[in-house]
Amino acid sequence: MWGCWGLFAAVVTGGALGVDALTSGLPPPCDSQVYCTGDLLRQVQSAKLFSDDKHFVDMDMREPPEVTLKRFQELVSAAPGGQLTKEQIGQFVNSSFNGPGQEFEPWAPQDWHPDPKMLSKISDANLRSWAAKLHLLWKSLGRKIKEEVRIRPELHSQIYVPHPVVVPGGRFREFYYWDSYWVINGLLLSEMPTTAKGMIQNFLYMVDRYGLIPNGGRVYYLRRSQPPFLTSMMESYMTNQNDTEFLRSNIHLLEKEYEFWMTNRSVEVEMNGRNYTLNRYNVQVGEPRPESYTDDLELASHLPADVRLSLLAELKSAAESGWDFSSRWYATVGQVQTTTLMNTRTSTIVPVDLNAVLCRTERLLADFHGKLGNTEKVLEFRKLLDRRLEAVHAIHWDESVGVWLDFDLQARARRNAFYPTNLSPMWADCMADLSSADKAVQYLENSNALSYQNGIPTSMSQSGQQWDFPNAWPPLQHMVIEGLAKSSSTKGQELALRLSQNWITTNYGAFQKYRAMFEKYDVTNDGKPGGGGEYDVQEGFGWTNGVVLQLLDRYGAQLKSGTGPVTHLSWATLLFACLFWAPTWH
Numbered sequence: 001m002w003g004c005w006g007l008f009a010a011v012v013t014g015g016a017l018g019v020d021a022l023t024s025g026l027p028p029p030c031d032s033q034v035y036c037t038g039d040l041l042r043q044v045q046s047a048k049l050f051s052d053d054k055h056f057v058d059m060d061m062r063e064p065p066e067v068t069l070k071r072f073q074e075l076v077s078a079a080p081g082g083q084l085t086k087e088q089i090g091q092f093v094n095s096s097f098n099g100p101g102q103e104f105e106p107w108a109p110q111d112w113h114p115d116p117k118m119l120s121k122i123s124d125a126n127l128r129s130w131a132a133k134l135h136l137l138w139k140s141l142g143r144k145i146k147e148e149v150r151i152r153p154e155l156h157s158q159i160y161v162p163h164p165v166v167v168p169g170g171r172f173r174e175f176y177y178w179d180s181y182w183v184i185n186g187l188l189l190s191e192m193p194t195t196a197k198g199m200i201q202n203f204l205y206m207v208d209r210y211g212l213i214p215n216g217g218r219v220y221y222l223r224r225s226q227p228p229f230l231t232s233m234m235e236s237y238m239t240n241q242n243d244t245e246f247l248r249s250n251i252h253l254l255e256k257e258y259e260f261w262m263t264n265r266s267v268e269v270e271m272n273g274r275n276y277t278l279n280r281y282n283v284q285v286g287e288p289r290p291e292s293y294t295d296d297l298e299l300a301s302h303l304p305a306d307v308r309l310s311l312l313a314e315l316k317s318a319a320e321s322g323w324d325f326s327s328r329w330y331a332t333v334g335q336v337q338t339t340t341l342m343n344t345r346t347s348t349i350v351p352v353d354l355n356a357v358l359c360r361t362e363r364l365l366a367d368f369h370g371k372l373g374n375t376e377k378v379l380e381f382r383k384l385l386d387r388r389l390e391a392v393h394a395i396h397w398d399e400s401v402g403v404w405l406d407f408d409l410q411a412r413a414r415r416n417a418f419y420p421t422n423l424s425p426m427w428a429d430c431m432a433d434l435s436s437a438d439k440a441v442q443y444l445e446n447s448n449a450l451s452y453q454n455g456i457p458t459s460m461s462q463s464g465q466q467w468d469f470p471n472a473w474p475p476l477q478h479m480v481i482e483g484l485a486k487s488s489s490t491k492g493q494e495l496a497l498r499l500s501q502n503w504i505t506t507n508y509g510a511f512q513k514y515r516a517m518f519e520k521y522d523v524t525n526d527g528k529p530g531g532g533g534e535y536d537v538q539e540g541f542g543w544t545n546g547v548v549l550q551l552l553d554r555y556g557a558q559l560k561s562g563t564g565p566v567t568h569l570s571w572a573t574l575l576f577a578c579l580f581w582a583p584t585w586h
Contacts, residue, residue, distance in 0.1 A: 029222070029223055029285070030219045030220055030222045030223065032065065032154075032157070032219055032220075033065065033069055034061065034065055034068060034069065035057050035157040035218075035219055035220050035290060036219060036220050036290055037287060037290075038069075039072075039076065040068075040069060040072045041057070041290060041293065042293075043076075043083070043084060043089060044056055044089055044093060045288075045290075045293035045294050045297075046293075046294060046297070047084075047086045047089040047090070048086075048294060049086070049089065049090050049093060052171060052535060053290070053291055053292050053293045053294055053295070054171055054291040054292070055100055056093065056097075057157050057218070057220055057290045057291055058100035058101070058157060058158075058173060058174075058218070058291075059093070059097035059098060059099060059100055059157075060097060060098040060102055060103060060155055060156050060158075061096060061097055061098075061154075061155045061156075062095075062096055062097065062098060062155075063096065064154060064155070065154050065155070068096050071092070071096065072092060072096075075088060075092060100173060101173050103145055103146055103149050103156055103158040104143045104144060104145060104146065105144050105145075105146045106144075107142055107143065107144035107164050108139060108142070109138060109139065109142050109164065109192055109194075109195045110194065111191070111192045111193065111194040111195055112138060112139060112190070112192055112195075113191065114132075114135075114136075116135060116189065116190050116191040117191070118131075118189045118190075118191075118549065118552070118553045118556070119131055119132055119135070121552075121553060121556040121557065122552050122556035122557075122559075123556060123557050123558075124556075124559060124560050124561050124562075126508075126561035126562070127504070127508065127552060127556070127559060127560075127561045130508055130511060130561070131548070131549060131552050133511075134186075134517065134545045134548060134549060135190050135549070137517070137540075137545055138166060138186075138187065138190060138192065138195070138545075141166045141167055141168075141169055141540060141542055142164055142165070142166050142195070143164060143165050143166070143167055143173075143174075144164040144165075145158060145160055145161060145165075157218045157219050157220060158174060158217060158218060159174075159206075159214070159217045159218060159219060159222075161175070161202035161205055161206070161217065162201070162202065162205060163198030163199065163201050163202050164195065164198055165180075165198075165199055165202060165217070166180070166183050166187065166195065166199065166542055167540075167542065168183075168519065168538070168540050168541055168542040168543065169519075169538060169539055169540015169541045169542060170519070170538030170539050170540055170541070171535060171538055172216070172538060172540070174216050174217030174218055175199070175202065175216060175217045176215065176216045176217075176226065176542075177203070177213050177214070177215060177216065177225065177226035177227070177229070178226040178227040178229050178322050178475070179542050179543045180199055180203070180229070180233065180542070181229035181232055181233055181236075181475075181543075182474065182475055182478065182542070182543035182546035182547050182550070183199070183542040183543060183545075183546050184196045184199055184200065184233050184236055184237070184546070185236050185546050185549075185550055186542075186545055186546030186547075186549045186550065187199075187546075188236060188237070188240045189549045189550065189553050190549070193237070193240060193241050196236075196237060196240075197237060197241070197243075197246070199233075200230075200233050200234060200237055203230050203233070204230075204250050204253045207230070207253045207256050207257045207260075208253055208256075210222060211256065211260055212225050212257065212260045212264075213225055213226070213228075213230060213257060215319060215320060218291075220289070220290040220291060223283060223285045223316070224283040224285075224316050224317075224319060224320040225260070225261075225320055226320060226321075226322050227321070227322055227353070227354060227357055228257060228258070228261055228354075228357055228358065228361060229357065230254060230257050231254050231257075231258070231360075231361040231364045231365060231368075232357070232360060232361070232364065234247065234250075234254060234364070234368070235364050238368075244371065244372070247368055247371070247372065248372055251365075251368055251369070251372065254361075254365060254368070255365065258358075258361055258362075258365065261279055261358060262277075262279070264282075265279050265280060265281065265282055266278070266279050266280075267279065267280050267282075267350065267409070269350060269391075269395050269407060269409070271394050271395055272394075274394070276387075276390070276391035276394055276395055277387070277391065278350050278355050278388075278391050278392075278395060278407075279350070279354050279355055279358055280346075280347055280349065280350050280351065280354065280409075281317040281318070281320045281321045281346050281347065281349075281351070281354065282317055282346075282347040283313060283316040283317045283319075283320050284313045284347075285312070285313055285316055286308070286309030286310065286312045286313045287312055288300075288312060289312075289315065289316060289319065292534055295534055296312055296315055299311070299315075299341060299342060300312055300342075311342065311344065313347075314329070314344045314345055314346050314347060315344055315346075317329075317346035317347050318344055318346045320346075321346060321351065321354070323458075323467040324466075324467070324533075324534075325341055325344065325465040325466070325467060325533065325534075326458070326459065326463070326465050326466075326467035326468050327339070327459060327461040327463040327465065327468050328349070328406070328417070328419060328459060328467065328468075329344045329345065329346040329349060330343045330344060330345070331343045331344075331345035331348065331410065332408055332410055332411045332415075339463070341465065345410070348408060348409045348410045349406050349407070349408060349409070349415070350395065350396075350406065350407040350408075350409060351406050351421065352392075352396050352404045352405065352406055352419075352421050352422055352424055352425065353421035353424040353479075355388065355391070355392055355396065355430075356392070356404075356421075356424040356425045356427065356428035356430045357424075357428060358388065359385065359388045359389065359392060359425070359428050359429075359430035360427075360428040360429065360430065362381050362384045362385040362388055363381075363385050363428075363429060363430075365377075365381040366378050366381035366382045366385060369381065388430070389430060389431075389432045390432060392404065392425060392430055392432070393431075393432035393433065395407050395414075396414070396425070397432075397433075397436065398414050398416070401416065401443055402436075402439030402440060402442055402443045403422045403423065403439070403440045403443040403444075404422055404423070404424070404425050404440075405417075405422060406419070417459065417460070417461070418447050418448075418449060418459060418460050419458065419459055420449070420456050420458065420476040420477070420479065420480050421476065421479070422440075422443070423440050423443075423444065423479075423480050423483055423484075424479055424483065425483075426440060426483030426484065426486075426487055426492075427479040427480070427482050427483035428483075434488060437487040437488055437489045437492060438488075438489045438491075438492075440492075441484065441487070441489045441491050441492040441495065444480075444495070445491075445495070448460060452470075452472075452523035452524065453502055453523075453526075454472065454502065454503075454505075454506040454521060454522070454523045454524070454525070454526060455472030455477055455502060455503055455506055455521055455523045456472055456476065456477060456480055456499065456523075457469045457470060457471070457472055457523045458471050458472060458473055458476060464532050464533075465532055465533055466520065466530065466531070466532040466533030466534075467533075468532070469523075470522050470523050470524045470530070471520045471521070471522065471523070471530035471531070471532060472503075472506075472520065472521050472522075472523045472530070473519075473520050473530075474503075474519075474520070474543050474544045474546075474547040474548075475543055475547065477499065477503050477547060478547045478550060478551070480499065481496045481499050481500055481503075481551065482496075482550075484496035484499070485497075485554065497555055497558060500551045500554070500555050500559060501555075501558075501559055501560070503547075503548075503551065504548065504551055504552070504559050504561075505561075506521050506526070506527065507521070507544065507548055508561055509526055509527035510527040510528070510529060512527070513527045514527075514529070516539040517539065517540060517541045517544045517545055517548075518530065518537050518538070518539060518540075518541055518544060519537060519538045519539075519540065519541045519543075519544060520537060
């Protein structure tokens, strides 16, 4: 079996896999022998000093890396077989590193004030009070990186950026790319445009420096990105501030990031004798993720070398998707989808949502150039948009089910599984046929997804991974709701309100119970945080707060704190029930 997978891996990546082959043609790798690769990282992480592998790679060095590595090598040379004991490794780490989180200095956002106008749009007093508490959380999630990180970057895994950031929370001590889209939208509603602009400036700084925006603000994330929301962030900021000069000064960097995806993450897909260019997640780096080192090592260590390298690369590709991890990325053998994390084959899937985001990016770049008077660029990006619309319809749209589906390169077929992202072209305005909206709404109503009162599940597969059932994630709720709300479908607009009420009820109930906001929620239990995956559910939480504020801003006059979740029953059905049974009630 593994011989077959090895052959398959070689075909997918264009030849026999090795570290050199996997890293060719990409941005420069992290060369840190402490935080990214090497024997020190291997021995420390394998010793399992900490319950979370991320703890070690977020620690600062007390001395320059060459001194730290020399001291470590001296210990190794004196140890039997070159392997230190757990006690020796613990002593070395304690004497050589500082604890995580010390790269930041105290910072309070200067543009925060206690009474943003959006609060007055919320008619329910309980929800208004709750929204004020979420508005206050931006202070606790704000971070400013110390100047010493800029001066002595070699001592830190933290990547220096010039402006303060708002982090997700919990173990996520640094900024994360796609999380920040919903954070920025929340900041703008909180009337904090300076903080929001600073975060966008940080991402532009990354593109200028590295050619891409890394997964998060650590050097060990440099070889992978996340869903490309930078241009959508600029759209949010421009809608709020109309800062044309800021756009003019940086549109070349928006294009540069777009080019990264088209150069390094595109794939040709043939359908009915025609080739279409679309995009996928594809990080060909065959080493364990430093922040999840032992998980990756234990999963892949017993495999043949070529298969091990391929699996580690596919795990990084899944991390780049933001969906780490999910049965969505499991391979298909014949007509059967495999069922374990070991069968992750992310690069063989052409995802609906990635292509929807890039479709939105192309539309926005055309619009931005129009705003700036760059006629030739407008024509260029409109042509790219037209090609994308055609490709998304040809490859992802499935008329038989009435929705867009991921495409499996290995099986050369669409994957007929439910994910909220199946509706992402509605959010992105990426529909070649506007009648698709009504069909997609019907698809959602016919699915089991609306059977759950606490949110739309991420999938219907109970794999134990966190991006699967029973978890519901804020960004996916928002993309579905926004897509429905702005669609031409009356049923879709009604459904958007009902889903918003359900999600607000879930989040508000959990906050009342736990006094915290969480990164994900369980759709099967009122007010219960989500679970599964590699780490415990995290509190904070940046994108959760941003999504809630956006829903309260849109529907603040209609949402209620005391209203239970609304099921998929229509309002007409509920009204009929009231009229029919009301005379029998006592």
